[in-house]
Amino acid sequence: MTAVITVVGTGTGTGTGTAGAVTAAGPPPGGPDWREVSLAVGARRHLEAAGIPPEVRRVVLGPLAPALDAIGERLTAARAGDGGPGGRGGRVVVLASGDPGFFGIVRALAERFGPRALDVRPAVPSVAAAFARAGLPWDDAAVVSAHGRDPRTAVNVCRARPKTAVLTGPGAGPAELGAALAGTGLRRTLVVASALGTAGERVERLSPAEAAARTWPETVNVVLCLDEDRLLAPAARSLAGPPRPPAGWALPEDAFAHRDSMITKYEVRALALARLGPGPGDLVWDIGAGSGSVAVECARLGAAAIAVERAADGAGRCRANAAAHGVDVQTVHGAAPAALADLPDPDAVFVGGGGRELESIVSLSARRARRTVVVTLAALDRVPAVRAALGAAGLVADGVLLQSSRLSPLPGEVTRLAAGNPVFVLWGTRPTTEGAPA
Secondary structure, eight states: OOOOEEEEEESSSOSSOOOOOOBTTBOOTTSOOGGGEEEEEEOHHHHHHTTOOTTSEEEEOSSHHHHHHHHHHHHHHHHTTOOOGGGOOSEEEEEEESOTTSSSTHHHHHHHHOGGGEEEEOOOOHHHHHHHHHTOOOTTOEEEEOTTSOHHHHHHHHHHOSEEEEEOBTTBSHHHHHHHHTTSOOOOEEEEEESTTSTTOEEEEEOHHHHHTSOOOTTEEEEEEEOGGGOSOSSOOSSOSSOOOOSOOSOOGGGSOOSTTOSOOHHHHHHHHHHHOOOTTOEEEEETOTTTHHHHHHHHTTOEEEEEESSHHHHHHHHHHHHHTTOOEEEEESOTTGGGTTSOOOSEEEEESOOTTHHHHHHHHHHHOSSEEEEEESOGGGHHHHHHHHHHTTOEEEEEEEOOEEEEEETTTEEEEEEOOOEEEEEEEOTTSTTOOO
């Protein structure tokens, strides 16, 4: 099928993909020939700047479905021999910002009309332009779109990664990102790139608190969220994007600083991590964190993590272990459940140990968790109450008694099995989420 939809990237002021005005000499380099176009689709600002002849019908992008329907109607008419107003031809032009194939309209157009119907002419992506203005490479950056999406994913990636670009949208701009990151204790600087490629272009560096206190125009393109101490990958990259997750997890206990063996054993941690399912864009609470081993492992797998620990020395160990493993973990020194009140809602929660407040902690966690809660405990007497708390919050409860024996050397080059204390691992999964029982 011959391409009949020309998708032109505009807005960064760089590259060849600009929608210029038609002249007597023909179209500008890289731009559409309006003499063959009968329908133009785009944001109002793009349509007004493109120099479109009055004979060409315009559709202003708002909700996507009406625009796709208009394109479909125009293509159907063209196949029937209707060349459009004034016999201008059946071609359609779609104007979009930057690279329309990068979190842009090309996906929707290809799904509806097929890739072969498209002639895509991208401009420089706004993310690339923003990093260029900051003087930074971006092959090691995480890129996340908050345009028309739940901004919590972008916030969690900014928490977890030292170098993130956020494509902004209404309700998910610099102020919202700044408010979510301020007060976390994580070192972050926001670089706000507005009106890229125009006479009003601005690139500003602010703290999250400063960004939260501002009112921002709609022309913000990208926000870079940076840890100033980790702006460059430590070595040349062969695979773009943030570092790959570690090849293994459930690290040995001696990989963490801990007190008197008060740490979740690696066999238990392995099962807990499998049920928590941490990944990029997720937020995990580690309650009663102790050494923070679960929070650190979740962060190593790309999730944002918050360690909640009531003992001051334990909170210090959580911070030290996160630093030793090169990950960002927000540490809250306080006792649950009170310490959980002001935290953002998690995707998953790990609750370690017992205590008099265990049932109320599990109950609160189960109400607020979007996906799952995992609880480890040694006392059989507490199992029914924990299962009941999970079920009362609408989670499907399950669990195992985990017993393991490790190989232990004996004199004479022989080996015995050294049994560890049995541990109950209970979990509750919200129905309809990944990992829920069928």
